[in-house]
Amino acid sequence: MKQRDFERRYEGQWQLIENWLTGYRKNTEVGREPDTNDDLPQNYRRLCQHLAVAKERQYTGNLIARLNQLVMQCHQRLYRQKNVSSHRWLEFIFAGFPRALREQARFVWLACGLFLAPALVMGLGCYWNDALIYAVMSPEQVLQIESMYDPANRVLGRERGSDSDLLMFGFYIKNNIGIAFRTFATGILFGLGSIFFLVLNGVFLGAVFGHITRVGFVSTFYPFVIGHGAFELTAIVFAGAAGLRLGHSLVNPGNLSRRQSLREAGKEAMKIMYGTFLMLVIAAFLEAFWSSSTEVSIGIKYAVGGCFWLLVVSYCVFAGRRLPVTAPAGSRL
Amino acid sequence: MHDTSASAAPPNPDETGLDTLYQIETPEGIDLTAQVAGPVPRILAYTVDLFYRSLILLVLGITLRVAGNTGIGLWLLCSFLLEWFYPVLFEVLRRGQTPGKQAFSLAVVNDNLTPIGWGPSIMRNLLRFADFLPFGYFAGILSMSCGRYFQRLGDYAAGTVVVYREQVAKTGELPDAAPTPPPRGLQLADQQAIVSLTERSNVLSRARQQELADLLEPVTGLSGDDGLRRLHGIGRWLLGARRPQQNKATATNTPTQPEVAQ
Numbered sequence: 001m002k003q004r005d006f007e008r009r010y011e012g013q014w015q016l017i018e019n020w021l022t023g024y025r026k027n028t029e030v031g032r033e034p035d036t037n038d039d040l041p042q043n044y045r046r047l048c049q050h051l052a053v054a055k056e057r058q059y060t061g062n063l064i065a066r067l068n069q070l071v072m073q074c075h076q077r078l079y080r081q082k083n084v085s086s087h088r089w090l091e092f093i094f095a096g097f098p099r100a101l102r103e104q105a106r107f108v109w110l111a112c113g114l115f116l117a118p119a120l121v122m123g124l125g126c127y128w129n130d131a132l133i134y135a136v137m138s139p140e141q142v143l144q145i146e147s148m149y150d151p152a153n154r155v156l157g158r159e160r161g162s163d164s165d166l167l168m169f170g171f172y173i174k175n176n177i178g179i180a181f182r183t184f185a186t187g188i189l190f191g192l193g194s195i196f197f198l199v200l201n202g203v204f205l206g207a208v209f210g211h212i213t214r215v216g217f218v219s220t221f222y223p224f225v226i227g228h229g230a231f232e233l234t235a236i237v238f239a240g241a242a243g244l245r246l247g248h249s250l251v252n253p254g255n256l257s258r259r260q261s262l263r264e265a266g267k268e269a270m271k272i273m274y275g276t277f278l279m280l281v282i283a284a285f286l287e288a289f290w291s292s293s294t295e296v297s298i299g300i301k302y303a304v305g306g307c308f309w310l311l312v313v314s315y316c317v318f319a320g321r322r323l324p325v326t327a328p329a330g331s332r333l
Numbered sequence: 334m335h336d337t338s339a340s341a342a343p344p345n346p347d348e349t350g351l352d353t354l355y356q357i358e359t360p361e362g363i364d365l366t367a368q369v370a371g372p373v374p375r376i377l378a379y380t381v382d383l384f385y386r387s388l389i390l391l392v393l394g395i396t397l398r399v400a401g402n403t404g405i406g407l408w409l410l411c412s413f414l415l416e417w418f419y420p421v422l423f424e425v426l427r428r429g430q431t432p433g434k435q436a437f438s439l440a441v442v443n444d445n446l447t448p449i450g451w452g453p454s455i456m457r458n459l460l461r462f463a464d465f466l467p468f469g470y471f472a473g474i475l476s477m478s479c480g481r482y483f484q485r486l487g488d489y490a491a492g493t494v495v496v497y498r499e500q501v502a503k504t505g506e507l508p509d510a511a512p513t514p515p516p517r518g519l520q521l522a523d524q525q526a527i528v529s530l531t532e533r534s535n536v537l538s539r540a541r542q543q544e545l546a547d548l549l550e551p552v553t554g555l556s557g558d559d560g561l562r563r564l565h566g567i568g569r570w571l572l573g574a575r576r577p578q579q580n581k582a583t584a585t586n587t588p589t590q591p592e593v594a595q
Contacts, residue, residue, distance in 0.1 A: 002571075002572065002573030003572050003573055004572050004573030004574060005573055044361075045361060048359070048361040048362070048363045051363055052362070052363050055363075055364075058521065058525060060525075060528050060529060060532055060572070061529055061532070062532050065499070068365065068366055069499055071363065071365060072365055072367065072446060075359060075365060075446060075447065076428070076442075076446070076447060076448050079445075079447040079448075080447070080448050164402040164403075164406070165406075166402070166403045166406035166407070167402040167403065167405050167406035167409070168406070169406055169410070170405065170406035170407060170408065170409030170410040170413070171406070171409055173409065173410055173413050174409045174410070174412060174413040174416075177413065177417075178413070178416075178417075181417060181459055181462065182462050184459060185459050185460045185461070185462040185463040186462065186463050186466065187463075188460055188463045188486050188490060189463060189466070189472075193463065193466075246490065259489060262489055262490050263489075263490065263491075263492045265490075266456050266490040266491060266492070267452070270452055270455065270456055273455075273459065
């Protein structure tokens with residue numbers, strides 16, 4: 001069959017599909033699906049056949065390009081991924097996330113070590129040695145931190161007026177979640193970035209802890225930190241673990257190609273990152289609205305903070321163990 | 334999945350060696366092709382997005398100034414969301430296109446050419462920071478330049494490619510030349526060359542077409558515009574057109590011929 005006859009015979013069908021596709025695009029904004037949707041698989045298969053025939057008969061580039069594009073558009077419609085139902089989200093929060101963490105337990109422990117070991121060293125060092133903190137911070141920064149947690153101050157955390165809780169919330173979101181995201185993202189550089197950010201954060205954390213304890217602002221600093229720390233510090237460790245997982249997939253891809261290995265690791269790591277993001281939002285919320293409040297007594301803050309830690313740890317260890325492992329939750333989120 | 338299909342699909346390495354075609358085989362057993370976008374249009378698209386983002390932040394900064402500290406808090410929140418999730422929202426909800434990508438008709442798709450979902454989109458945009466390192470997207474550009482399909486680090490991890498979303502190619506008007514039967518022994522490749530010359534007649538300049546047609550002077554026996562018209566005629570014939578005027582002529586001739594015979 002000559003190309004012209006081929007085109008003439010099927011032009012009507014192609015036009016219909018083209019019109020439907022453009023109509024669909026307009027309708028998506030309204031959120032209505034047109035009636036012809038039922039025909040899509042059938043139309044698509046027919047189009048595929050036309051394209052294959054056109055290629056086989058070596059018809060002209062214009063026609064093949066047009067058919068290819070039509071097929072591609074239908075392909076995109078047909079293979080669209082399903083939306084995530086709320087049920088999936090709940091399943092992920094209650095089971096999928098802690099399960100993902102336990103699957104990657106090696107990396108979580110490694111990240112934990114990379115974070116805590118420098119923190120411990122710097123903490124003890126700064127506690128024993130007055131000058132050590134100046135190795136990592138400028139005197140102005142040290143002064144600022146001291147003034148933040150000085151018991152003589154009425155307000156905790158960053159100095160602020162009463163209306164600025166939301167300001168600090170925004171700041172914590174931007175700053176802390178940004179840190180976690182960076183810790184994760186740089187893991188793709190063979191894990192080096194994650195290691196760097198984990199150690200860096202560990203060093204700063206240890207330095208501040210050691211120094212504040214040495215100066216003696218214990219009664220303000222620890223009640224402030226304990227509450228949101230349960231979520232924030234663990235989340236940063238988890239983000240680092242996800243980053244290390246990415247890096248490890250490149251360093252040791254096993255039987256897969258590095259590209260394949262990275263993609264697999266990416267899926268695993270994303271499960272952890274969803275949860276980490278939620279934890280950091282909780283942490284920012286607590287840090288802005290709970291940790292800093294001066295009306296709550298120190299005892300209650302310790303108690304609640306302790307509960308948070310207990311909650312987070314037991315959540316990571318126990319949640320989602322009993323449910324059947326049918327569909328790995330969050331794998332297609 | 335595409336790894337095997339993409340490497341197995343291109344039949345002719347000479348043809349695809351320089352080309353930026355990205356081919357995958359669908360479950361229906363056909364090869365889909367897309368053009369992957371290189372670093373330059375992507376950088377330009379990013380610049381457009383950066384401009385929009387900064388504009389939004391600027392406008393928000395001015396309007397939220399009224400609200401004092403609360404306003405600054407909201408502004409920080411917005412800047413966080415814009416920094417990390419602006420591309421994600423657009424890519425997932427607007428069929429892989431941020432406004433910048435739309436301006437250059439680019440789109441992000443999964444590497445099996447299906448629309449991108451939340452997971453891969455978040456992944457590739459979180460890894461943006463790694464691509465940015467050490468400064469000005471150096472790692473990303475390096476990764477794009479080294480890879481076959483111009484993927485930055487985030488694309489590799491998320492399994493995505495940035496392709497051109499082509500505009501529907503209008504089948505151009507064929508040149509107005511009388512369809513002529515091709516000379517005998519024209520090879521398939523020659524036929525295809527002539528047909529595509531015919532199809533692209535209103536894209537190429539007349540002079541360039543004549544120049545090309547002159548190469549075939551030994552075949553057509555004509556030079557200059559006549560040769561070109563002959564080639565266009567052959568092209569139309571090959572595409573299926575026949576001589577309406579000649580048909581008419583033969584149709585009028587046949588009844589007359591018996592008369593002459595009688």
